[in-house]
Amino acid sequence: MPERSSTPKIAFLDVDGTILDHGRRIAPSTVRAIREARAAGHLVYLCTGRAAGHIPESVLEIGFDGAVTNGGAFAMVGDVLVHGETMPREELDALLAHFEEHDLHYLLQTNRRVYASARTRAAIQEHLAAARADKPEPQTSPQAGFSAEPIEDAPLDEIAKAVFFTEEAGAVERARQEFGERFHIVRGSMPLPGGSDGEIGLRGTTKGAAIDKVLEHLGLDRADAIGIGDSWNDVEMFEVCGVGVAMGNAAPELQELADEVTSTVLENGIFDAFARHGLVRADASSRS
Structure with missing residues (x-):
């Protein structure tokens, strides 16, 4: 030793x-x-x-x-x-258009806060509830009370990172094909059986x-x-x-x-x- x-x-x-x-x-x-x-x-x-x-x-x-x-x-x-x-607005706008075009759930992060639509917040709570059901031990999870600010309040000039998820497979590879030269895109770690999720930052971030x-x-x-x-x-x-x-x-x-x-x-x-x-x-x- x-x-x-x-x-x-x-x-x-x-x-x-x-x-x-x-x-x-x-x-x-x-x-x-x-x-x-x-x-x-x-x-x-x-x-x-x-x-x-x-x-x-x-x-x-x-x-x-x-x-x-x-x-x-x-x-x-x-x-x-x-x-x-933080992301330049033209880059962020391109990501938002991609998320909307493919009907992806997404979250936007500033230095200190996270923003998501009501639909996405509900989907996250559903996934967390399913994960807790698979873990019968008592939960003291910080994520059990996950919350995000309304997406409408997001300061779009302060966004540093985006996270997206969907029940469909292949969303990360599709994003890489479209944005691979502009963003750093990696697979996320959200438990989504059969689905896919990813994290996006600026290239080099x-x-x-x-x-x-x-x-x-x-x-x-x-x-x-x-x-x-x-x-x-x-x-x-x-x-x-x-x-x-x-x-x-x-x-x-x-x-x-x-x-x-x-x-x-x-x-x-x-x-x-x-x-x-x-x-x-x-x-x-x-x-x-």
């Missing part, structure tokens, strides 16, 4: 499927690992596709040194904004690009960074960080793109990865 590292490292952690069991639970060992690593002098950052205002309080109260949000559109070092970009901004601001090297995630928007994070770690619950194809695979989100995945790289002590008592 490796000893705790005396060289400060910086860890970037995805939220859903990495810290949170997709909105339901957080492993106690995850909380301990993050707090122990920070107490030892390492830096721990959130690195999520969520808007900053939609990160659950149960996650934020763990304590972090900063955050990359909206899939890389924004990055905070402490309370300092070191990176921020990725978690990896935002991590580079954070590292530059802090004067740290990529070799000092560890990125841990389970979604397709984590690929560029894996590429930028010195070590890219896929969660055990990630898709097998995604695991193949990481340097390592840790255990699953509720089976001490973050703790095991931190222990392997010396951010925490690898004793069993801290793991439970």
Whole structure:
């Protein structure tokens, strides 16, 4: 077992499927690992596709040194904004026309808020209710009370990211064919049996690009960074960080793109990865 590292490292952690069991639970060992690593002098950052205002309080109260949000559109070092970009209106208008033409449900994200139509909000609640029905254990889910602002109130000059979903297959590939040279489009992680969902940001707007901004601001090297995630928007994070770690619950194809695979989100995945790289002590008592 490796000893705790005396060289400060910086860890970037995805939220859903990495810290949170997709909105339901957080492993106690995850909380301990993050707090122990920070107490030892390492830096721990959130690195999520969520808007900053939609990160659950149960996650934020763990304590972090900063955050990359909206899939890389924004990055905070402490309370300092070191990176921020939004979609030009002509690009956003093209996306909105595509969503409407193909009758897709969609959400728009600003730095802090999420906007959706009443129809889309109802569809999300339906999917969440179905997911909860498959999980009979008591729910304390931050997503159980999901809410979004009315789409009519969306400030269209401040949109950083779009998310879309449909019960039909092939929507992500269709969007890539139409917009592949203009946008960064990846498969999402919403549970939609038989359907498809995706995330769209500007071309070049990725978690990896935002991590580079954070590292530059802090004067740290990529070799000092560890990125841990389970979604397709984590690929560029894996590429930028010195070590890219896929969660055990990630898709097998995604695991193949990481340097390592840790255990699953509720089976001490973050703790095991931190222990392997010396951010925490690898004793069993801290793991439970």
